[in-house]
Amino acid sequence: MGKVLLLINTVKYLKWQQIFFRLLRKVVKSKVTENFLGVNPKRSDEWLHFPLHDETLDFDLNACFLNHAKKLDLPSDWNNETHSKLWVYNLHYFEDLLSENAKEKRHFHTSLLNRWIDDNPIGHGNGWEAYPMSLRIVNILKAWLGGLEVDKKLFESVYYQASYLSNNLEKHLLGNHYFANLKALLFAGFILGNFRWINTAEKGLLLEIPEQILDDGANFELSPMYHCLMLIDMLDMLNLTRAYPTKVSHHLVSLLETYIPKMLQFIETMVHPDGGVSFFNDSADGIAPSKDKIYQYSKMLGFKINRIDSTKAQIIDNANSGYFCSTVSGSKLIFDASPIGCDYIPGHAHADTLSFELSIGVERVFVNSGTSEYGLSDKRLYQRKTKAHNTVEVDGKDSSQVWSGFRVANRAQIVDRFSEITSDKNIVLSAAHNGYKTLLSGCIHTRMLNFSSNKLIVLDSLEGSFQCAKAFFHFHPKLNVNLNNHVLEVVGNYFVMRTDLSGYDADVTKTLWHPQFGLSIDNTTLEIPFKAAQMELIFDWYKTSSNLKRDE
Numbered sequence: 001m002g003k004v005l006l007l008i009n010t011v012k013y014l015k016w017q018q019i020f021f022r023l024l025r026k027v028v029k030s031k032v033t034e035n036f037l038g039v040n041p042k043r044s045d046e047w048l049h050f051p052l053h054d055e056t057l058d059f060d061l062n063a064c065f066l067n068h069a070k071k072l073d074l075p076s077d078w079n080n081e082t083h084s085k086l087w088v089y090n091l092h093y094f095e096d097l098l099s100e101n102a103k104e105k106r107h108f109h110t111s112l113l114n115r116w117i118d119d120n121p122i123g124h125g126n127g128w129e130a131y132p133m134s135l136r137i138v139n140i141l142k143a144w145l146g147g148l149e150v151d152k153k154l155f156e157s158v159y160y161q162a163s164y165l166s167n168n169l170e171k172h173l174l175g176n177h178y179f180a181n182l183k184a185l186l187f188a189g190f191i192l193g194n195f196r197w198i199n200t201a202e203k204g205l206l207l208e209i210p211e212q213i214l215d216d217g218a219n220f221e222l223s224p225m226y227h228c229l230m231l232i233d234m235l236d237m238l239n240l241t242r243a244y245p246t247k248v249s250h251h252l253v254s255l256l257e258t259y260i261p262k263m264l265q266f267i268e269t270m271v272h273p274d275g276g277v278s279f280f281n282d283s284a285d286g287i288a289p290s291k292d293k294i295y296q297y298s299k300m301l302g303f304k305i306n307r308i309d310s311t312k313a314q315i316i317d318n319a320n321s322g323y324f325c326s327t328v329s330g331s332k333l334i335f336d337a338s339p340i341g342c343d344y345i346p347g348h349a350h351a352d353t354l355s356f357e358l359s360i361g362v363e364r365v366f367v368n369s370g371t372s373e374y375g376l377s378d379k380r381l382y383q384r385k386t387k388a389h390n391t392v393e394v395d396g397k398d399s400s401q402v403w404s405g406f407r408v409a410n411r412a413q414i415v416d417r418f419s420e421i422t423s424d425k426n427i428v429l430s431a432a433h434n435g436y437k438t439l440l441s442g443c444i445h446t447r448m449l450n451f452s453s454n455k456l457i458v459l460d461s462l463e464g465s466f467q468c469a470k471a472f473f474h475f476h477p478k479l480n481v482n483l484n485n486h487v488l489e490v491v492g493n494y495f496v497m498r499t500d501l502s503g504y505d506a507d508v509t510k511t512l513w514h515p516q517f518g519l520s521i522d523n524t525t526l527e528i529p530f531k532a533a534q535m536e537l538i539f540d541w542y543k544t545s546s547n548l549k550r551d552e
Contacts, residue, residue: 009401009409013343015174022172030168032122034194036159038152041191044243049146050297052232052289057096059108065090066373067286067518075119079126086374086517092116092132097143106148113140117157122164130168131177133161134184138236141187145243155192162188166197169204175345176219176226179208183233190244202252205237209255212342217262218321222341223348224270224277225371228288231263235297242301264298267291268308269316269325270334272359276515278334279357279368280323281341282348286516313425313453324419326427329453332359336391337417337431340400340408347406351398353414353433354447355389358456360541363492364476366390367523372514376405383514387472392445392460392530394469399435399445411435415444427451441465443533456539462530469530471537474511477523483508488526490541491548497541504528504535 011019057063061072065087072091073080081088094116096102097109120127127133140158144150150158166185170177182204189197212220212230219227238256241248270278275292276285289297295305308316310327317324322338335356340349350368358366369388373380384402386393393399401409412435419429432446443464450457462469475481480491483506490497506528513523528535 006401006403006409010403010407013346013411015344018172018174018344025172030123030164032160032163033167034159034163034196036156038156039193040152040155041193043145046245047145047243048239048300049142050293050300051098051100051102052293052297053095053099055096055099055101056090057112059105063091067516074115078116078119081126084373084375085126088126089129089132092127093135094139095135097139097148098146102143103147109143110149110151110154113154113157117153122160128161128164130165130170130181133165134177134180137161137165137184138180138187141191142236144191158188159192159194162192162194162197166200169200173345173347175212175221175342175347176230178204179212179230179233182208183237186237187240190240190247198247202249205252206255209234209259213259213263214320215262216318216320217259217264217266218318218323219263220321220342221281221345221348222321222323222338223281223283224267224279225283225288226348227263227266227270228277228291228294231260231267231294232289232297234260234263235294235301238301260298260303264295264303265306266318266321267294268306269318270323272357272364273310273330273332273362274359274364279370279515280334280336280338280352280355281350282371282374284371284514284516313421313427315419315421315427315429317419322414322417324429326419326429326451328425328427328451330361331451331453333357333427333429333449333451333456335429335431335449337414337429339414340411343411346408346411349400349402349408349411350384350389351386351400351402351412351435352389352391353399353412353435354431354445355391356449357390360492360495360497361543363478363494365479365490365492365497367474367476367513369474369512370514370516372517372520374405380405387470388474390473392447392462392469392471394436394443394445394462394466396468397436399433416446425452436462436466437464454541454543458537458539459534460530460536461534463533471528471530471535473526473528474513475524475526477513477521479524481508481524481526483526493547494545495541495543496548497539499537499539501528501537504531 063072068083169181182201185197186201219230241253271291310330313328315326324335326333340346386398399412412433415432415434417431430448436442443462443466446461448459482489486502488499509525511525512520514520
């Protein structure tokens with residue numbers, strides 16, 4: 001009965017289209033429905049080419065994706081999922097076509113692309129699944145716009161891939177997958193002259209851009225990593241429309257130009273001073289291009305970057321997504337007072353409601369656990385759980401009912417949120433959620449954060465019935481963390497933080513931090529059981545001008 005309820009509470013949030021197209025895919029198989037006419041397209045001189053990716057493949061076929069390296073054994077490795085399906089997907093993306101040294105590897109790249117055509121017949125294998133195909137189509141065409149020589153055989157293959165994709169759009173998933181499908185059709189339609197693909201792409205994008213990008217600029221799946229990926233999609237499509245201005249409607253261009261500045265501003269609120277993204281929901285460094293590359297590309301296209309002055313005492317309330325960003329005296333606090341994300345596509349959601357991350361200067365202090373893999377493993381499930389984040393677990397349950405690799409049943413809802421800057425420049429952020437509340441029992445979790453130049457006060461309150469509760473605080477692995485005589489001391493390179501834990505049964509445990517896919521690093525976590533319905537912790541710190549760890 002429990003599994004039935006779990007499924008019901010998951011499926012009830014889906015759109016009817018997702019259910020319909022999931023069933024349709026079981027009976028209708030995709031195929032190529034158009035013939036390539038053999039006309040070579042004309043390369044636009046207006047395309048602004050920019051290498052976005054690091055090298056992932058060398059001349060000897062040594063490949064490295066998701067921090068897992070191996071020498072390719074082709075053709076078998078095109079579909080060898082021994083490491084992970086996502087690793088194989090990355091092999092089929094061909095992002096190396098847009099690496100910084102791609103110009104020196106053009107002959108190698110064209111040879112490998114022709115090898116892919118020979119080894120991957122139409123409709124067979126991972127390379128013909130819609131998502132990797134979407135990314136590969138765009139990467140090939142962007143590389144061609146940037147100078148890669150593409151012969152008739154390769155253009156014909158791209159044409160047939162686009163035709164196949166046009167009959168295999170991921171409407172059963174929607175979200176970032178469907179968005180990538182539409183982008184690929186737009187590129188293929190513009191360059192290869194297929195008006196059906198252009199019409200399909202434009203019609204879909206006119207609906208999906210305002211659907212998937214909130215008014216505060218956030219991607220509606222509420223993952224900083226996927227937000228960065230989607231911003232690249234938006235910049236690429238604007239670049240394309242400027243390269244081929246007669247093939248697009250003014251309405252689409254207007255949407256791109258309206259939402260890109262909002263998305264740039266949202267990134268600025270959700271990255272840390274070290275330049276990396278914050279780890280809310282599925283998020284990690286190394287998947288999307290870095291913030292610096294995104295900014296460089298944006299500037300090439302004429303956008304201004306409005307950087308946050310972290311020395312100011314300020315609150316930026318991303319009210320549509322729910323994230324608070326606050327800064328004071330060079331420190332930055334990001335607070336998740338958000339829903340889990342879009343109701344009908346919560347696959348990248350974590351049970352992280354009311355978690356936060358903190359940097360003091362350029363040093364990260366409190367960090368969520370990050371994401372190192374997808375799939376159905378215990379590690380994947382743990383990384384989505386409440387205890388893997390800087391928040392409170394009640395009665396051993398998660399604030400949202402995450403399960404399987406990409407499923408969520410019952411979800412925490414924000415029931416109250418508040419922020420203010422007091423007269424003495426203290427920042428107060430507060431929010432509450434009902435993820436632990438049921439019709440007849442349970443409790444509401446309220447968290448208040450009081451943030452100033454040298455102090456963070458965390459006040460957690462549980463209103464209602466509960467048996468046990470525990471707060472978790474995860475520290476960056478580069479920090480020295482010690483608990484002696486009920487005093488927690490955290491030492492960074494340029495700060496010392498102390499917390500008096502007298503009266504609490506606090507414990508410091510060894511855990512793992514996952515800043516990139518395929519990467520797990522030892523770190524330290526503070527765990528504190530509740531003794532009452534309310535718990536207040538005061539984290540005080542002072543900054544130093546010298547490198548404490550080096551001096552030690």
